[in-house]
Amino acid sequence: MEPVGRSAQKRQAVINAALAEFKDKGFVGASMDAIAEHAQVSKRTVYNHFASKDLLFNEVTSSFWVRSKQAASLQFDASRTVEDQLLQIARSVWAVYQSAELIEQARIVLAELIRQPELVEQALAQVNDQECGLLPFLQQAVSAGALQIPDIKIAETQFWGLMKSFAFWPAVFRFHDFSAQAEQVLNSNVQMFVRQYLPG
Structure with a gap:
């Protein structure tokens, strides 16, 4: 063996x-x-x-999303402010999106998403079954009363949208590099998100 x-x-x-x-x-x-x-x-x-080649492509595709989800995984800590914890998550996600290897992988996956959408959908279904990522953190924050979110799935998508607008899509399409303004962008994104969902 x-x-x-x-x-x-x-x-x-x-x-x-x-x-x-x-x-x-x-x-x-x-x-x-x-x-x-x-x-x-x-x-x-x-x-x-x-x-099979399908399973190999599934591995390539799912590993890309899993790395993103794992970067956003954090157990909610009631002793810390929710803003501080979300900022920690945001920094971790930003660091993942600085990986040239991951961005190249993203380009490959996105190209096939256009040509073979059913292949990517199969991999995504597996990724969504994993109990990691931002969603559990938001659920824990809501249960603890730190955030008030009517629809957690929408809030999760909003957070990822804020992150990807500056850290992911510019890298994928070789647009403007926001690295020099990373801390400013991350603080602003988190503040916007928290203000939207603070209780009361």
Whole structure:
């Protein structure tokens, strides 16, 4: 049996090769043969880790959203202000969106979202089943009386919209870089959000 560490290395090599193939050829044009060659592993090794190209693309897609959700995961702490905690979340999310690797992955996923929307929807369904991200934090803050939110899903989307407008979409489309103004932007976004949902 192959050592766990070696197996994990090969699995990551397959994922990296798949990213390169999906970028160059799209999902339809990419082949498991080419991915195996790019990863310098056997085709059998590729299929040992991912039984189909669909599952491999699912991994590439879901891992992108999972990293975003995990960055926003925080247990609500009643001893700290909700603004301070949301600012901590915002900084963590901003740091994730500074990853050139993640942004390149996002470009690949978004391109396929246009061509093959059903593939991305399958991966998103899995991500949404995970109990992490901003939603549990907001639910805990509401239960503790720190925030008053009529529709938590809408509030979650609003928070992500504020973040992505400055940290994600400009990076994906190579627009203006807000890095030098990050702290100003994050403080302003969090203040706007908290003012909207403070009790009373």
